Amino acid sequence: MDLGKLLVNSTQIHVMRVLLCPDKFKDSLTAAEVCQALAQGIKKSYPEAIIQSLPLADGGEGTLDVIQEIFGGEWVKVMVKDPLFRNIEAPYLWVKDRQHAFIEMSRASGIELLKKEERNPGVTSTFGTGELILHALKLGAKQITVTVGGSATNDAGMGMAAALGFLFLDEQGNELAPKGENLVHIRQIIPSPIENKLRQIQFQVATDVRNVLHGAQGAAHVFAKQKGADEEMIRQLNNGLINMSTFFPNNEIAQSPGAGAAGGLGAGAMFFLQASIHLASAWILDLVAFDQHASQADVIISGEGKIDVQSWEGKLISTVIQHSQTLQKPIILVCGGLQDRDKIPESMQHIPVYPILVPPISLEEAITQASTHLVRIGESLKL
Numbered sequence: 001m002d003l004g005k006l007l008v009n010s011t012q013i014h015v016m017r018v019l020l021c022p023d024k025f026k027d028s029l030t031a032a033e034v035c036q037a038l039a040q041g042i043k044k045s046y047p048e049a050i051i052q053s054l055p056l057a058d059g060g061e062g063t064l065d066v067i068q069e070i071f072g073g074e075w076v077k078v079m080v081k082d083p084l085f086r087n088i089e090a091p092y093l094w095v096k097d098r099q100h101a102f103i104e105m106s107r108a109s110g111i112e113l114l115k116k117e118e119r120n121p122g123v124t125s126t127f128g129t130g131e132l133i134l135h136a137l138k139l140g141a142k143q144i145t146v147t148v149g150g151s152a153t154n155d156a157g158m159g160m161a162a163a164l165g166f167l168f169l170d171e172q173g174n175e176l177a178p179k180g181e182n183l184v185h186i187r188q189i190i191p192s193p194i195e196n197k198l199r200q201i202q203f204q205v206a207t208d209v210r211n212v213l214h215g216a217q218g219a220a221h222v223f224a225k226q227k228g229a230d231e232e233m234i235r236q237l238n239n240g241l242i243n244m245s246t247f248f249p250n251n252e253i254a255q256s257p258g259a260g261a262a263g264g265l266g267a268g269a270m271f272f273l274q275a276s277i278h279l280a281s282a283w284i285l286d287l288v289a290f291d292q293h294a295s296q297a298d299v300i301i302s303g304e305g306k307i308d309v310q311s312w313e314g315k316l317i318s319t320v321i322q323h324s325q326t327l328q329k330p331i332i333l334v335c336g337g338l339q340d341r342d343k344i345p346e347s348m349q350h351i352p353v354y355p356i357l358v359p360p361i362s363l364e365e366a367i368t369q370a371s372t373h374l375v376r377i378g379e380s381l382k383l
Helices: 003-010 031-045 063-071 127-139 157-161 180-185 195-199 217-222 231-245 261-273 280-287 290-294 316-326 363-368 370-380
Strands: 015-018 050-053 074-081 086-095 101-102 142-147 168-171 188-189 202-206 274-277 301-305 331-338 354-356
Touching: 003 363, 015 031, 031 050, 031 063, 031 168, 031 202, 031 370, 063 101, 074 370, 086 127, 101 127, 127 168, 142 290, 142 354, 157 168, 157 180, 157 261, 195 274, 202 261, 202 301, 217 231, 231 261, 261 274, 261 354, 274 280, 280 290, 280 316, 290 316, 301 316, 301 354, 316 331, 331 370
Parallel strands: 015 050, 015 301, 101 142, 142 202, 202 274, 301 331, 331 354
Antiparallel strands: 074 086, 086 101, 168 188
């Protein structure tokens, strides 16, 4: 017997399996582009490595692109109203074979659609988001998922509901325009003529915001200032959210985590659409079957454009870390910039983090040449 041949045949050479699962690097690279750059670098040092790319998103910008990579589908463009009731073309993703529409509310009702001087949550509306939902219903959607974030609004979904046929009346029985400043004047809500149809649809809201509807931790007090509100407007908007909540069947909706997302759209979706609210990061990981892919990997590499204190508190990165730790898989993080080092939780301080933005690299270079630097980082990783 040839002992040497026996040893060769009985020895299995383990090939490193790497799972790349980053979020986008905002204003720089998509999640898929981050994967491509890292994979290129890793292959230089580990040419035999098996690399799987699983681009992720946090429920905000870029989420629908990730979903399209998984399920396919087509972009449907619709003329709708922007936050100030001006005409705008907004797309949503339609996956016909699943009869599932995916809508990013920011495409119709987002703050980035407005100039800085136009931002005023008292007069903005989610009407356009409701128009996107209505269009999806007409296409035959049985499931509709709305990802929320980056909104210009604080109308508790009043605009969305108005686009779907609900009417809001004041004390004199006059119809109210569906915008934030009118929440406080609502005295009667007339149901939509398509309410029964709405009850037959499975609605979901995906958000990483866990705020309640009103109060100190509610939509107005926490988010309205960055949307253009002053202190008096914040107080009025909060009173409006309280008024809207009096129409809810119980206090559970207003106090649900995520009710305050997108200026109260979370609560509005629960009330008008019977929607369920999901933590966006967990929803995304479930959607892409993250645990299944991660269980086959030897090392997991994730990251995002900026890692800061929010990254560790329920955002996508922290959720990826939790899943990786549960599966007992080592994880490495890459990012454009690393902030709040002193606030990294003790349970995560052992995780290697590789930022692009280190001296002498400038912020501009970190953004414009991120791909080149990620190739370099990928090549330097010790796996």
